Amino acid sequence: MSRPVEVSEVSKWYGQVVAVNGMSLGLEPGVTGLLGPNGAGKSTLMKMLTGQIRPSRGRVELLGHVPWNDPDLNRRVGYCPEQDTFYEWMTGRRFVTALLGLAGFERAEARRRAEAALAEVGMTEVGDKKIGGYSKGMRQRIKLAQAIAHDPEVLILDEPVSGLDPVGRRHIIDLVRKWGAQGRTILVSTHILHEVEAMTSAVLLIHHGRLLAEGDVHEIRDLIDEHPRLITMVTPDPRALAARLLTEQDVVSVRFERGSRSITAETVRPDEFYRRLPALVLQEGVEIEEMSSPDDNLQAVFDYLVR
C-alpha cells in the first residue's frame, strides 16, 4: 500500500527563482517534522501538498490523489497556513463555524464541530472575542482549530508554534503529538530543531529547495547542538529576564533590542534552554509573551551542516 503522502522528483520555480528542486519524499502516518531555514522551500512544498500551487515538474500525491484542483481531497486534509491573516472582525467561533459551513456542514453540525475544535485548542472561553483582539498565541490556535475542525486524515501545519509563548508552545506541541497518535499523517514545519524533537523523531531537513537529509532527529541533533543558538523573547521586563537567564551556565550572552521589549539570548545548549523555559514561566512567574528563533540562526546551522 502506498504512503499517504508521496512526492516524486518535484520542482517548483517561479520566474528565475527555484523554490523546490527535484525533491522526492514520502510520509508515513504519524508526525514528521520539516526543518529548514527561511527560504528553504518548506512553505512551497506545503502549498503543493495542499493544492494551492502545482509543481513545475514531478508529481505530488496525497492519499492517492493529485491535490491540484481536487477539491474533494480537501475533505480529508487540514492546513494551517503560515501567514497571520484573518477576517479580523469575526469572532474565533464564527470564523471556525463559517469555514465549516463553507465546507458543506449543516449549521448544527458546523456549530458542534467548531465547539469541539475550539475546546481542543483551548479557545472555548475566548471564542466570542473578535480575532483582531487576539494575542499571537490565540491567533495560532484559532488557525489550528480551522485546520482540525473537519477531522482530516492529513494535517499540514506551517510553523504552527511560531511566536508563541513557552506555555502555548508546549500546549500546541502536545496537541500535534496527540493528533499524530490518533493515526493522522502530519507534516509540521519549523526552523527550530527543539520543537521538532518535542513532537517527533522523524524529520526531513531541507535547504535551498533540496532534501538534505531525512531520518531520526536525534542523529542530527548532536551535530547541531554544538552550534550556539540565538533565541529572541518579548517580555514586559527585559532587564529582569536577562538577569535571570544569565544565571544559567549555558547562556553565554544576552542582547537588548533598542527601544523594544525584546531580548536575544545566545545559548550553547538550546535543548536545556527550551526545556527550562516552561518551568521558569509557571513556577518563577517570569513573563514571556513571545518567543522566536531568528531565521539567520538556523541558516548558520545549516551552513555549518553542509560545510
Added chain:
Amino acid sequence: MSEAHPLSPGPALSFPQGTVSAFHFALPMALWSRRTLVLGLLGGALPLMAVVFLTVKSIPAAEIRTPGYIFFSNAFQFILYYVLLTALAMGTAVIAEEIDGRTLTYLTIRPVPKAALLLGKAAAAWTTGAILVAATVVSGYTVFTLGDGLLFSGGADSFLINLPTLGVDLLLTLGALAVYITVFTFIGARFARPMLWGITLAFGWESWVAFVPGLTRKLTAMHYIQSLSPHASGRNAAVALLQQGAGRFESVVALALILAAFALLAAWTFSRREYEFDLSKR
C-alpha cells in the same frame, strides 16, 4: 474530535452545493461591509435629489411644471452610473479582497470547486448590490412620483400609472448589475490593481464609447442597456438623432452573452491561477 480511525471527513459537495455554500459564506460579509455602507449612503442621493426637486418646485417663482415621473426618467442616467459604481466596487472585491487580505487560502482549502467558490461569492455580491440598487430606484421613484402627487394637483395618479415602468427599470438595472458584476469579478480575478482597470472600463470605455456613433459602441454593455431603457434621458436624448439603439431581442441576447462569457472567463481564470504566489509577494 475523534480519538481513533476511521476519521469522519465532511460531506462531498457537488458544484451547485459548493456554489450555495460559498454564497452563504460570503453574503453576510458582503452585506455588513464598509463598502456596502458607503454605497448605501451614495444611493441615498437619488431620493435626496427628489426632495430638492419638490422643494424647488414648491417655489412659485421657479415655474417648474414638469411632473415628478418625468424628472425621475431623467434621473435614470444617475441610476445607471450608480449601477456601474456598485458593480465596480462589489465585483472587483470578490477575489481581490481575499488576495489583499491574504485570506484566500482559508477558502481554497475547502472541498468547494474554485469555480463554484467564485460564482457563489459573485452571487452574494450581486444580491448585496441588488438590495442597494433596488432601494435607490424604488425610493427615488416613490418620492418623485408619490411626493409630487400628494403635494401638487394633477400628479396624484402618476405613482400607480408608472408602476410598470418602475418594474422595467428595476429589471433592467438589476440585470445590468449582474452583467457588470460578472465583468468586474473577472477583472478582480485576473489583474493586479483591479480597481484601476475597473475604473478605466467603467468610466472610460463604457461611459464614452457607448455613445459614439458607429459599430464600436456595440462592444459595450452600456449600448445594449441603453437600448432596453424605456427612458429617453439626458445625453442619450441629445444624441438620439445620431444614434440608433439595438433591437430589444439583440440587446437581451448580447447582455446574456456578455454575462455568460465573463462568468466562464472568471471561473476559468480563478481555477487555473496560482494565487499563493501573489500572496507571498505581498
